[in-house]
Amino acid sequence: MYYKKMCGEKIYLSPLNIEDYELYTKWINDSSVAKNINQLHNITTEDNEKKWIERAYQNYRYQFAIVEEKKNIPLGICGLELINNISKRYHIVCFIGDDDNRNKGYGTEAIKLTLKFAFEVLNAHTVFSTIYEFNEASLAVTKKLGFKNVGKFRESIYQNLKYYDEVIIEMTKNDYINFLKEQKND
Numbered sequence: 001m002y003y004k005k006m007c008g009e010k011i012y013l014s015p016l017n018i019e020d021y022e023l024y025t026k027w028i029n030d031s032s033v034a035k036n037i038n039q040l041h042n043i044t045t046e047d048n049e050k051k052w053i054e055r056a057y058q059n060y061r062y063q064f065a066i067v068e069e070k071k072n073i074p075l076g077i078c079g080l081e082l083i084n085n086i087s088k089r090y091h092i093v094c095f096i097g098d099d100d101n102r103n104k105g106y107g108t109e110a111i112k113l114t115l116k117f118a119f120e121v122l123n124a125h126t127v128f129s130t131i132y133e134f135n136e137a138s139l140a141v142t143k144k145l146g147f148k149n150v151g152k153f154r155e156s157i158y159q160n161l162k163y164y165d166e167v168i169i170e171m172t173k174n175d176y177i178n179f180l181k182e183q184k185n186d
């Protein structure tokens with residue numbers, strides 16, 4: 001069962017559904033997801049995944065199922081993790097599980113709703129993530145949503161006999177407020 005915790009137009013964010021552990025196991029073992037979220041080396045079993053869902057809300061972590069609005073179909077996962085409680089700094093993650101569902105605007109909406117939850121509900125001060133340099137879709141979406149590119153970790157990701165940089169992206173509460181204002185003026 002899914003619940004409308006944060007509502008968008010094409011999707012909504014729901015608490016995770018424990019019954020989706022098989023689907024999540026499939027997604028996380030799929031290299032099109034794994035190569036972008038540092039999971040290629042992990043051999044994730046259904047048992048591991050069930051345990052991950054059970055622990056998904058511990059230690060100030062907020063995970064959501066991204067669910068298609070009309071058909072109530074799970075599309076992916078997005079979430080936040082509190083990194084520093086004093087400065088209210090959160091790490092954001094997001095993926096759309098099946099390639100067929102990418103480039104349809106779902107990821108953009110999911111990240112937008114996750115940012116709304118971060119800044120308007122959790123009172124986050126900064127939200128950040130890192131994106132592998134080859135992940136052009138993720139770089140495009142986060143740029144469009146007003147994240148600032150604030151640097152990179154050099155040669156920090158090893159895949160396919162090569163090292164890649166990790167781009168650091170960040171949004172402050174002021175960036176978020178400015179982004180909302182710009183959207184209103186459009």
Ligand SMILES: CC(C)(COP(=O)(O)OP(=O)(O)OC[C@H]1O[C@@H](n2cnc3c(N)ncnc32)[C@H](O)[C@@H]1OP(=O)(O)O)[C@@H](O)C(=O)NCCC(=O)NCCS
Nearest residue numbers: 033036094095096102103104105106107108136137138140
């Ligand atoms: C990154 C991801 C979450 C984006 O979700 P999505 O639903 O595909 O994103 P959207 O459809 O909302 O937007 C995709 C945007 O990227 C752009 N894009 C896609 N591929 C691109 C490429 N190769 N080069 C440049 N831009 C690209 C699209 O044009 C679109 O921009 P537009 O809306 O301005 O046209 C999704 O692709 C994904 O899950 N990828 C695999 C896992 C992953 O990378 N997670 C993020 C880790 S940091």
